[in-house]
Amino acid sequence: MLALIPVLLMAVQDPVSGISLELARTRRARIRHVGYELQFELDNSARETGGHVRLTFRLTDVSKPVVLDFSGTGLANVTINRMPASKEEVRRVHDHLVLDTKKLRPGRNIFEADFRSSIAPTGTPLTVYRDATDGKDYYYTLLVPSDAHGLFPCFDQPDLKAIFTLLLTIPAKWAAIGNTPPVGAPKAAHGDKRTWEFHGTEALPTYLFAFACGPFVAVEGPEVEFRIGGERKAATMRLWLRASKRAALDKDRLFAMHANSVRWYERYFGVSYPFSQLDFVLCPGFPYGGMEHAGAIFYRESALVFDHEPTSVELLRRSTLIYHEVAHQWFGNLVTMRWFDDLWLKEGFATHMGYSVLAELEPESAAWLRFHQRVKPAAYRIDTTAGTVPVYQSLGNLADAKSNYGAIVYNKAPAVLRELEHRIGKPAFRKGMQLFLEKHAFANADWQDLLAAFEKASGSDLSRWSARWILGPGMPQVALSWRSDDDGKVTSCGISQNAAGGGPTTPWPLRLDLLVGNKDGSTRSLSVTADEALTLVEGLTGSAAPDWILLNPKDIAYGQFLLDDVSAARLCDVLVADRMKEPLAEAVAFTALHDMVRETRLDPRSFVRVGFAMLSRERDPLTHSRVLSATLTAVQRWLSGADAQTWHGKIETLLRDQLLAGELKGFELQAFRALCRLARDKRTLTICHELRDGSGSVPGLQPGIQDRFLAAAALLAAGHPSASKAIESLGKGDVAKYRYQAAAAEASVAAKERYFAGFLDPKQPPEQWISGCLSFFHWPGQGELTLPYLERALERVEWVKANRRIFFMPAWIDEFINAHSSAKGLAVVDAFLAKRDDLSVDIRRKLLQSVDALRRAVAIKAKYR
Ligand SMILES: [Zn+2]
Structure with missing residues (x-):
């Protein structure tokens, strides 16, 4: 027993794997003025890079070792303060280098080393893309959230900002790009190589350091x-x-x-x-x-860059x-978060500001309608589930930072910031940001710093707002109810708040607009503060009973806004008859009806009827896209049997007829892409066939090469005899990605088996190809064929998390789970969740987030047969 004690003591002092919050705090407390002089050398076809780092930093106390982070493949010629350091003096522990105190000194220290790190088409901090057409290699780094130490030794945490200088030795014909301009022309190095030197950067965190090189x-x-x-x-x-x-x-x-x-x-x-x-x-x-x-x-x-006339969706996305x-x-680069628990701070603001700029610079874009259609749905989808998390997410170790990315950070955060901007007013919101950026320029700050700036600028106490919207999870489910008497006058009206999807019921601070539709077709608006679990709306009492009432018609507030049953029925009629003239209010009403079905309070057939009517007349490309996708979700996932078949056929026919008649002017391509994934009817397949061959009868349709592959995939999925050969021979140049993706639509066990194995092979193509391929693998209508892969995909989720980039794991889980809407699929996921009580919290959360939509689909189908 005694003999073990020294070993245990040493183990306690050593850092754990990954960058823990404790390690980061300890370092931040004693390390200052960090600088990196980095040299890298690269060749064509390189699978490894060699480099040299000269790291300088000031140390306030030398009583303890200094821990650096490094997980590259090799380290040599290590010196500390110009003295060679032995392996005992610089120990490799997990993904760290532990620098013994012996050669450290108070004040300035210099650590130098040669290092090697690997390069691969996917998963490495330095990535290579091989262009299949010309055989040329393109290299670029991607170090977020904490992958810099996979490339070079560093303090890989956001609040040890550093000045970086970079030297790149590369083939003479290559270009090189860094964070700063190069210092003059590149200088001759050995052989056929040149060395590029870049100016020192401003103070940057490791995750923002970058370079790219190649032809x-x-x-x-x-x-x-x-x-x-x-x-x-x-x-x-x-x-x-x-x-x-x-x-x-x-x-x-x-x-x-x-x-x-x-x-x-x-x-x-x-x-x-x-x-x-x-x-x-x-x-x-x-x-x-x-x-x-x-x-x-x-x-x-x-x-x-597009090889076709870009669609409205593609232009908006750009x-x-x-x-x-x-x-x-x-937001992020000038002022950086202290730790990735505040990831939302940069992402939420970048998206919120991005839409604000869109509204100003492209006023025709209807920015806030797009925000409702394209940003909010993803947030609501997660935030109503048992797997949801707060906008601010505590994080113990950067190794798990990948899991903090998702719709809560990218979609909910900007939505609640929009609400805050309206709450405190645009001038105070702007002033708060100015104060924050001025005070923390080139340094780090957190939410409490920004909150203080907003409170100062607005003169209001925002602590409750922050506690509920930023620090607490979930969102309110807001419902309105009203009664009227025999004379047709409103006797009472109330707004209730519950936690959507269950959970704690402390109410959220909420300011709401109401749009009231009168029986004579006119409308009026009301504003209420609905901060309590139940708020009485006095403004309606005694007035004539309305036709319908819609909550949040300007889409300022964030939450799930349900309709009372009378309003739901009436708004179905209003939307079918195209009587809601304000596009944003119409979009909000459509979303509310969608939510009513998700909550099993409205028959999905009623919703599909509304969607179909809107598709018949809608000529705004982005609204058409949103309505089509929500309606198809309802048809494919919420209807069953003959209902599903009938509505599928009706929508396929409608879209095809509209295209052939030239009615979808300006968004033919977008509609055609949707039609490909619906193609069952011979007449639709004929269009796909013609288009794949470069001919075509659709007026105004100008497909790119990826669309011809999509058409071929539709033929392949439908079992068209020549489709497989066509995919082989289609297109010239750098089209390997499209070929790879399209062929996954083949409706055969052999093809699915081959692809599934490839998804989990680290030597396979770039993971962006694989993420884009999952929707071909799960081609609509192939649920029976792909169901056996659901359990296998779940079983490999830990490998996926460890080996793929930030957005891949949630997409993997969601695509495999929500390719299904059957009780059988749900049973597979539930059995997995029950069996695997050892799953890490973040993976379990992502599973709970994704299974929610499947669970709802099964419940809706069961209720409305
Ligand atoms: Zn971003």
Whole structure:
């Protein structure tokens, strides 16, 4: 027993795996003025990079070892304060380097080492994309949330900001992009290589350090003012991409969107653009839409360049993506969260600000209608489940930070911020942000700092608001009820609040508008504060009984707003008859009806009738898209038997007829894409067949290559004899991704088996291909065929979490679970949840979030047979 004690003591002192909050706090308390001089060397076809790090930092106390983070493949020639350090003096413990106290000193310290780290097409901090057409390699880093230490030794936590200088030694023909401009031209290195040196950065957290290199080409944009070395200077904005994509580039528009939003944010925040350049790199195979690296935003190439006339959905996604990433240059990059528990702070603000800019710069976009249609639904879907979490999510270890990403942070946070902006007023909201950015520029801050700034600017106490909307989980289910007497006068009206999906019932602070539809067709509005579990609405008592009442018609508040049964029935008629003239109120009413079905309080057939009527007349592309997707969900998941068949046929016919008649002008492609996934009828398959071959009878339809693959996938799923061969031969150039995805739609056990194995193979294609492939693997109507993979997918969820990037694991869980709407599918998930009580909290939460929609589908089907 005694002999074991020293070993145990040592083990207690050693850091745990990953970056724990405790480790981060300890380091933050004694380490300051961090700087990294980093050198990397890369070759074409490299599967590993070699590099050198010179890390400097100031230490306030040397009584304890210093812990660095590193999980690369090799480390050599380590020195501490220029003295060689032995393996005992720099121990590798988990993904850390523990620096013994012997060679450390108070004040400035220098750690130097050579390191090696691996490069792969997927899953590594430095990623390679191999262009199948020309065999060229494109390299880019992606270090968020804490993957920098997979690449080089560092303090991988957001509140130890550092100055980075970078040297890149790469083949002479390559381009190189860093967070800052290069210092002059590259210098000759050994062999056929050149070394690029970049200016030192402003203070950045490790997750915002980035570089990209490879045969990228530059496109120069307008001059914009930047802050270089504390001064304002004009410099040229540059965009980097693969040469093969240059012809399709809408460069003027892209540069204008960046430049205009930079100017807008500068004015709005009262803080100039804080970094020394604004370049953007279009990365092929990039796993996210974009990543906001300071001064060098990396975008997914296919989010910004199109080989077809882009759809309204694609254009909106592009605008909001760009405005979101540019907002991060202030929110996230200039002022950074202290820890990833406040991840929402940067993401919520970037999305909220992104839509605010959209509303200002593209007034025709109906930004807040789009916000309701495209941002809020994903939040509501999670926030009504048992797996929901607060906007602020405590986090013990950055190894689990991936699980903090999701709709609560990206979709709920901006929605509650919009409510806060209305609550305290636009001037106070803006002033609060200005105070916050000024006070914490180039440093770190948390929600309490911003809350204090809002309270100061508005002169109001926001503690209850913060406790309920930011720090607490869930959302209110708000319901209205009213009674009238024999004379047709309202005798009472009340608004009740409960926690949607169960849970604690402390009411949320809530301000609400009501739109009241009178029997003569006119409307009137009322505003109420409904902070209590039950609030009486005095304003209606004694007035004539309304036809219907709609809560939250301007969509300012966040919550689930249910209808009373009379209003639900009447609003179905109003929407069918197109009598709601205000588009946002119509969208809110449509959502409320959708929620009524989800709560099994409205027959899904009534909802589908409304959706069908709206689709018959709707000519706004984005509203059409939202109505179509909600209506199809209802048909495919909530109706059964003959009802499902009939409505599927009616919608397929409607869409096809509208397309052929040229009625969907300007959004033919968007409608065609939806139609492909509905294709069962011979006449629809004929359209797919013609389109795949490059001919076609649909007026105005201009498909891209990915659409021809989609058409081929529809034929393949329908068992068309030539489809499989067609996919093999379709398209030239860099189309491997589309070919890979389309072939997954094949309705055979052999194909599903092959694909499923590939999804879990780390040597398979970029994970962005796989995430895009899951909806082909689960082609509509193939539920029976894919059901056996549900349990197998769940069993591999821990591997998926460990080996894939941030957004992959939740998408994996959701696609496999919600490809099904049957009791059989639900039984598989419930059995898994019951059997696996050892699942980590975050995985269990994601499962509970996703199974909710399946559970509701089964309940709706059971009630409305
Ligand atoms: Zn973001």
